[in-house]
Amino acid sequence: MENQQVNTGNPRVDIEYRRKKSAEEMRYHIISFSMMIFLTFIAFAAVGFKGVTKSFTPLFILLLAIVQVIFQLYYFMHMKHKGHEAPSMFIFSGALVGFIIILTFTTIIWW
């Protein structure tokens, strides 16, 4: 099933394994946070720095936002862990419907 029990029943084995896992977790958190800060800086710089061509900027910062959100979902919200099949389906269905709504409102509506 999707919710595996990680405990083996032997506390010492479990703890050692868990310590290693949490150190690894912490490393991922710090890496993803630095990546997110970095992406945010680039996005603000792209707008603040006038040299970048105007038509290119919105698309570029939107791409940065999407990458940052993927970090947030998979690392901070733990979607990379096991047992997130249903959550992925929910959130991606939501994103798909959302995308269609936005597409509709920005293309069909003309006033």
Add this chain to the structure above:
Amino acid sequence: MHVEEKFTYETWPAAPEKATLEAKNKFLGFWLFLGGESVLFASLFATYLALKDKVPNASMAHAKDLFEMPTVFVSTMLLLTSSLTSVYAIYQMKNFAFKKMMLWFVITALLGAGFLGLEIYEFNNYVHEFHHTFTSSAFGSAFYTLVGFHGGHVAFGLLWILSLMFRNAKRGLNLYNAPKFYVFSLYWHFIDVVWVFIFTVVYLMGMVG
């Protein structure tokens, strides 16, 4: 494993957020809620994009005139950092370190409050300096609905975490409250996800023109 069981660091399950049936249901239900929230926020974004800069006369402020980079940048940093501190809190929850978890949640709440304060200052500035209000134009309505709804989520999140911390202050961690803290952190990250799109689509794209 049952809800009232007493745990130690050694016996605490690796995934307390899904250790009981109630926790599993909470976890699944909350993700379904987040899926729904994405649709809701997407529709507000869509409305905003359709009505951006639609003002009745030329004297009224457009997105370009309103937004200031420093304020938005500081808000973004506050919320992004609070997302990190809440992930630290959950990290401590998984290590069965109740006090440390509470400390990180306190920091999260403080950063969230800072964000909210900045947003109130910003809205106040728009209303008084630019006469950009909820009823002044279609642009104003769409802007305040989208950004205000996000701010409302932050305010609700603050009340949520404060009541969780207050209620469980003397209880310590158990399988009854661990999933509650976990679900809150999901909510808080989701607020940050929405903010990433707000600062990009509303503020930065607004400044580009």
